[in-house]
Amino acid sequence: EAGVAQSPRYKIIEKRQSVAFWCNPISGHATLYWYQQILGQGPKLLIQFQNNGVVDDSQLPKDRFSAERLKGVDSTLKIQPAKLEDSAVYLCASSPVPGTGDGLNYGYTFGSGTRLTVV
Amino acid sequence: GENVEQHPSTLSVQEGDSAVIKCTYSDSASNYFPWYKQELGKGPQLIIDIRSNVGEKKDQRIAVTLNKTAKHFSLHITETQPEDSAVYFCAANRATNAGKSTFGDGTTLTVKP
Secondary structure, eight states: OOOOEEEOSEEEEOTTOOEEEEEEOOTTOOEEEEEEEOTTSOOEEEEEEETTEEEEOTTSOTTTEEEEEGGGSOEEEEESSOOGGGOEEEEEEEESSOOOSSSOOOOOEEOOOEEEEEO | OOOEEEEOSEEEEETTSOEEEEEEESOTTEEEEEEEEEOTTSOOEEEEEEETTOSEEEETTEEEEEETTTTEEEEEEOSOOGGGOEEEEEEEEETTSTTOEEEOOOEEEEEEO
16 A cells, blocks of 8 residues: 655755645545654654544644645645744654544554654 | 654674664553654655564564553564665554654664674
8 A cells, every 4th residue: 555645855944934844644544643753752742533524633733734634635734934943854654543532553664754843 | 642762872783683673651551652764855654563462473584572561562573774874763553542642852873883
């Protein structure tokens, strides 16, 4: 099966500019996640979608970050305006089972990420 | 919320030796513990996972153990090979958090030929 597709692979922007990242999850995966991975750290969740609804966006800096998942498939993550501390790899992941509260969880399939450098 | 700590941050072993990476978690409600391998320029890849109703799981040269009482779990790689060199992340999922994983900060494993 095809993996999680992300684009672009790399992006360099100046601070205060805007940028958008795109993700196409594995076909049929209901749950989609955006994670931020700063160099030397583990991924940190920004937002989680189940189908086209937001499950958790408590860690998303909403004054500058926004995300949407169109028709429960593709997703875009936007930063406007960017700050120097936003420099990181932005990872998209999907999983096959939506959270139902029954405690059943599965591992993710990650995309290769978008490396953002803000100068 | 959940907090996952991972040790060591770097690990260097000789080819053929074993490698052990340890993680602790804070939320006793966590019930699913995946491990990921991340190679340079790629996203993390799931390599093994364990659920809270199991104490140990093995898949060829890799194994994971879980101690629920102590809230720690470990990854064991035997007969290491140079291609095992990568960054390894542990993670923990709370039982009712709809799949959200909290990650450790990673261990950079170097296997010297």
